[in-house]
Amino acid sequence: MHRTSIKHHISDQLLMGYAAGSLPEAFSLVVATHISLCDECRARSAAFEAVGGAVLESSDSAEMSEASLDACLARLGTPEAPRAPVRRAATGPFPAPLADYIGGDMGAIRWKPIGMGVRQAILPTAKGASARLLHIPAGQSVPDHGHRGLELTLVLQGAFRDDTERFGPGDVEIADEADQHTPVAEAGDDCICLAATDAPLRFRGMMPRLLQPIFRI
Incomplete structure (x- = not known):
């Protein structure tokens, strides 16, 4: 890239x-x-x-009593021995920060179909927002949708077009409640994206709305 x-x-x-x-x-x-x-x-x-x-x-510092550290450690309990983090190098289209989450390369991803050839893999993250990988076949569109919150979409492979904008590898689309769009993957390589949302999407079509709770999008 x-x-x-x-x-x-x-x-x-x-x-x-x-x-x-x-x-x-x-x-x-x-x-x-x-x-x-x-x-x-x-x-x-x-x-x-x-x-x-x-x-x-x-910033101004605040004085603490000599017993503050002992009291804090007592509330935390006996800590486990720290484990050295496993750092993975970039593998395929996945940069190192993302490779840590998926556990390796493309073969480690558990894709699930969500219709029209599009697949997703939900990643384990804390509450507040959800993250997923999307695999969109070249030439395929994602159902027309709006947003109830914020959505960040980072292109890892391929590209997609959204109205008048093109998003290629490394590009990030930032969409919010004001946006309604139908992303379409370009011809060539299949489009793989990392997307994060803090609220469910707002689909226009009946079928995507019915399947939304199942696919958690």
Whole structure:
């Protein structure tokens, strides 16, 4: 992937939330995966982290009693021995932050069909938002839908078009309640995306609405 070809980036608001650790895990996963591919957003994220660190250093400190640490540890109980995190290198279209979540390469993903050749794999993340991989065959569209919240879609392979915009590898589409769209995967490679939402989608068609609770979208 040519990093300079990325045209759709993470917003400042999301990067600041990521730097502050205030985003839901699913959104943080999309941001972390994108900035592993995007030099521009990685530099902006580092700048926000530096500003946050400077603010903390300039903040007034609060005195604590000598027993504070012991009281905190007592409430936590006996900690388990820390385990060294398993860091995986990028595999196929999956950058390292995402490879950690799927447990390896394409063969480790448990895809489930959701209609019209489209498949998804829901990733384990904390409450507040959900993350999933989407595999959309080349030339296939996703049902027309709107949003009840925020949706981040990061392209990992292939590309899709949405109205007048094109999203290729590394690009992120940010959609909210004001957006209604029908993404269509381009010809060529099948489109694989990482998507995160904090609310159910709003489908126009009857069939997608009936199947929505089953597919958790």
